[in-house]
Amino acid sequence: MLINNVDAITTYTILKLIPEKTSFNFKWQNAQSVVQFLGSKTRMNATSDYSSRIYFLEFIFTTEEERYYLYDFYRQQRGSAYGFWIPLYLNDIRVFDHSNTNFLEIQIYHNNLNKSFRGYERLADIDFNTRTIYIRNISSISEIDSNTEKITLSEQPNRVFNRGENLYKLIYGRFSDKEIVINYQKSAKGNYIAKATIDFIELPYEVINL
């Protein structure tokens, strides 16, 4: 499925193709660290603040339009040359409470999000009927108690969210591999079914300048 509309206060280059939600894999690329062996002692110095997370997302193309979108997007980014925003369709942000009185603050069920927040991720609300994504900037995430956390936005959200609704996170990254591989298999009807597993790697240092 392709996202048609992007509703945001600033412009975002965003991957509009929604991956398969059933399979979601990722790993951490090692944070750079230097280990010195000094006789009987060892010392480890961390030289980078963040490790880059690599996400393996699976796509199944149901229409020609989706397949062309991926090729064209890959061409616009010149492969792994340029960075862009990638929505992650996990279920880790579920709304606990949101009201009009504190419109910028959204209470969510606790998921250790305050610990993993790096300061540059964006929050998104997706309307799958109209295929619109609403992107807003996050100012902070803090812990309220053992069951809930609080996301404070720096931009007004599009609506009041109800308890139990899912919100999504956007990361900034690039295509991880040197190439993307699309598999075509002939179906029983005679047409081809196209699938791809594509890796994306985060770019934590470049998003600061955006």
Add this chain to the structure above:
Amino acid sequence: MAQSNVFHLISNSIWQWKTTGNINNLSTAGTTNYNYNFTPNTKSYSAFNNLTVNSFDLYYEKLSIEPREIKNILITTEKSYQFLIWNKYVINKQDITINAIENLGVSTEYITPDFLNKTFKPNEYLNFDVVIPKDGNVKFDVTFIFKDTAKGISESINLTGLRAVIIPIIPDKHEEMIKFIVFISKNRKNQEQRRILNDYPYLEIKYDKKYSYSDVDRLLNLLDFAEGKVMVLPIVSEIFEPTSNITGFNEIQINQDLNNYFWIDYFKYVFVFEENNENKYELIEVESYDKTSNKIILKQNVVNTYNKPIISVGDVFVKKSIDVRTQGHNIYNITFEVVNYVD
């Protein structure tokens, strides 16, 4: 006098630009480039001595052979191209006798008719053919130089292109790998610097197909023959369905939306197949794609009649590897990998 000097200089710099048929770098569909020479002949008496330029000096007063250059020829069978030789010395009339033909690339016996030692009177012209033979090097670059050694006049023509083998195959399963060459370097803090090395998308395809014992040798011998040559293959992920009969036409209206096709911006050919019959096919060069009305305009008409035609884009590829595995009694699975040929 100063005024006419300036005019002469300007006209020289304008007319030394050689026209070609291909302007857009990204779109190579349907390019067969013809070069025409508009360089004024500064050795002609009236141009040099009078320092005035009239239209005769730009187009005449020289031996002309047109077109000067033909590029991007694809040779799968023997092909011939027509040229025109014309004695354009109409003001300072002189006869020209072609008494020497030099070749760089192929033997002069491929020029017909043989007009060695023929005298061209002023304004006399002649059509002649150049035939490129089917066998030879993969990449050919042929130059013929026609000389009148007595008068010190010479002109040359140039043909370049590729020799290829057509492999019409509709696979059961295939993989497309698309790649831009980007150089990435990192420092110790994991910060990156990235540079694009080539702006062209490379395509690698891996084709899988099952064959029975009786059919597999036919393909394997063809792939053997393709050793040292480039191959022309269909890209079956981009297939078109025509809306009406295509035999005898060069404009094909299709059902699909051409805006959803990626490789048509890069590939120059289409394959026309019959459904379930890969032995009946045609390879035709594309003139242009009309994306507003979803039409494919070909350089030649479709010749064969097809029951249910399948049209797919195709282009020139270089073979990477071939793998043949038996999958039981009398069934063979062939996997071959190719990468697209970019000059």
